[in-house]
Amino acid sequence: MSRRELRTRNQLMDAALGFGLGAVGGCILGATEEPVDRIVSAMTASGPLKPVMEEARAMGALGLGTLMGATALTTAMTSVIAGVILAAVTASLFVATKNCSSSYADSVGLWALAGFAGILGTTLSGATFGKVIEWIVNTYGMVGLLWALGLFTVLKPPLSILFQLAWNKGEACCMLGSEIISREREDIEITELQQRERVALHIEERILSIEKQGNTTDDKMRWITEKRQREEIEKRKTESEEAEMEQKTINEWINTVLVKQVDFLAFSGIPMAVVSIVTSVLGLFGYGNHQVVLLVLLALVALIAFLLMQASDFKFWMLVGCMGMFATFIIAMLTLHAEQVVVTTAMKMRKAGHTQSRELISSEMNLQASLEAISTAFFGAKLCQLGLGATVGGALVRRAAGEVKVIVGPAVVAGLLLIGMEVFATWGDGGMAGALLGAVGAVGVSVGATASAATRWSSWSGTVGTIGGLILGALAMGKMHAVNIGLQIPVAFVFAMSNPF
Template sequence: MARQKIYEAAIGFALGAIGGSIMGATEDPVYRTMRAMTSSAQLIPLLDDIKSVGALGLGALMGATALTIAMTSVVAGVVMAAVIASVFVTTKSCGIPHTDYASLWASAGLAGIIGTTLSGATLAFSIEVIVNNYGMTGLLCALVIFSILKPPLRLVFRILWEQGEACCNQSIWEVEKHQLEIAEMQQRERVAVQMEEKILTIKNGTNASDTEDMMTWAAERKLREGIERRKMLNEEKEIEQRTLQEWISTVMIKYVDFLAFSGIPMTLVAVVTSLFGLFGYGGHESVFIALLALVAIMGYSLLKSSDLKFWMLVGCMGLLATFIIAMLTLHAGQEVVQRVMHKKGIAGKRSDIEAQMNRSSALEALTTAIFAAKLCQLGLGATIGGPLMRHAAGGYKVIVGAAAVAGALLVGVEILSPILGIGGKAGALLGVVGASGVSVGAAAAMARRCSSWLRTLGAVAGMFIGALVMGDWHIVKTGLQLTIAYVFAMTNAF
């Protein structure tokens, strides 16, 4: 008994260590990319435009943009995975045998993770081009246009999805039913002919042997029973397939709604603060008051809803994160003034102080926005990994599979970094973080469902130690990331 408990704890530790290790493995690449993005050359567009939008506007705009990239890339991956899974399901004319579920989830998961990485790289590269050519004003316009276009695109996508889904399911099961109806009709015609022949033989006085009749009727009975079994089996498989298809559709629709609406609150915050800055009130106290009131009103309105949806919850988190990033950006510039006054006892040269303030604010806006986007991506990945572990694939396959794909993508991103550029690499790494979030979320769900406390403790210890060993040995940051992964993994987004 004691050996069995130790074995369970070791299995839990190993699975937890896999999830924690892949999460920790993303720390160093993300940190190096962040260092490259905060170099002097990369900060020039931010330093040029911080005077126009203000420190608060810059922080809110960078935070909203980074979180939008993270959320959009995750939804793109989920949509791609849902399409692959739907095609896999609907192309099975006789349903999906249990042995094919592994290939279903493997193909869908691989498509989702690759889709997330590619979309993240594309979006980040596009943002880098916009900022370098059009500055913060261009970025603000792009963010607003994207937020306006998402709700109409959601309706179009839902209509196309429902029509395609209905056509695929209808064609497949109509063929199956038509084939069974033909077989059943042919069997009835044969029985009718045999009965007519039997009646004629009796009338003519030439009765066939009883043994021959028995064999004929037995063969027809077996054929009829076979048709009935096929009909029953097809009905069961149709119900099973439709249930799975409905679950896939529910997941896809939830995430499309999440994409359409969750970014609106943080976009509004970025617009309000940037407009204050553009009109010359970027550092005025009224901006802080208006921003705080806007965050409070929108957050209260969303959380007060009787039908609290997933996008509302994540929208409030994004809203709060954008507010915090804006405050940290403003505070970083104010710290420069306090430090200079403390050292020199006087204000110092105004131009030098302003340059230091702008640089400090830009650095803070960029680094905190990237960190927030990483936490968002990790949490959303865990939101996928947790339910998959509980309801769908189960076992260790989600943990190991997501970790393996994330590791392969991490190597691929490092190899292709000269082609991707700094912005593209940053977006692609966010996709890798999302894949690691799937693994960590599945490990957290596994730890929650363990039958013994030893296995639960082993899984938790494995995640924490694996993240520390492969990461940067920052206990607080690692604990924060694991906590977020656990909370999101336990969230039922569907």
């Protein structure tokens, strides 16, 4: 076979393999479209929508939009970070007890256990937050949700400090692994010393044997045995040193991940929470339909973004905080636009001779604003969850965790979660919505790993095949929702290429 034919064959194999991996990530991404549509329909039914509509009049469109957006995005961020922290803690305990055989990085048990813990933590925390939010809205209304969001935002920084202190105290678990390695090193040193003493004794015996003209065959067999034992000791010593270095490397990475994620959890929600609280309070004081609220919202967004961008040490939480704040702003604008559409339609009907009462128009405005706020906030939370999951998947692929494992593993788990989503039916619509967002986080890991793998091929055919499989799989399984898929894939690519760690 000529060199040209061999190169063509390799490129075709890269394209086929890339297409297969991309199709896995794309199909699981598209599979989330139908459950998302179903849960949004359930959340916008007349029963769950009633308490939101009751508060929409007093809070105004901008206040309602920012509150719903900030709450949904905060829930998404918190559930993802909770999953990442749980996965990191699980991996740290796994490494500390030295359950890996020869290599931590290649241990299937390590990645499988940490991944399962992360996905389970994300799903359960999302379901819990969804259930709590639903209970607060039904019991105390949107004002109660505003108080809960403010309290949660204020408590996160001190709680992060307490968590870091607890983690520093808990590093004794990591010291357990070091003690095991130290004992193993001592055993190797004792064995090596004993072997040297035997060699010295055999040398003396060999000298005496030569003086007495003894049997040399037994001496030769003895030397062969000693040489084999010495080689085994050297092998054990090398493996122990490599395992110790690898354990230190992984523990350092886990500590870095925990510190970054705890900071992210503590501070990333502050910008959008501040915007939401200010605009909602203005709405509660009777300025919900005034243009001054829009001006205050614009000024707040611009000021906070400017202050964060001017930071000398620009961190990942600042970037995501700005993005979440802008997403909250967009949700508020869409909510306000929904009200304006109702007003415009009423004016056109009045010109045509069909006059509607002011009460009917006001009720329709509240209805459309509530529908838009819930649907866009949930879609924004899905994008956030997908992006943060993609950040994790991209980072794992770059750390050589294995493209196939990181793409296929979370995709399989996410598929099982989507199939068994009815398990959370007893948690109510809020619980199911939060659990679904947790599954989307697992999907994000798979899609982010696919995006990162697309840039690691040695040939363009592998990259094109991976991206093509991702897009086609998402469109095919997503019932050709081109707009939704077209928004989600770029977000996943952008977050997968970022490096928060």
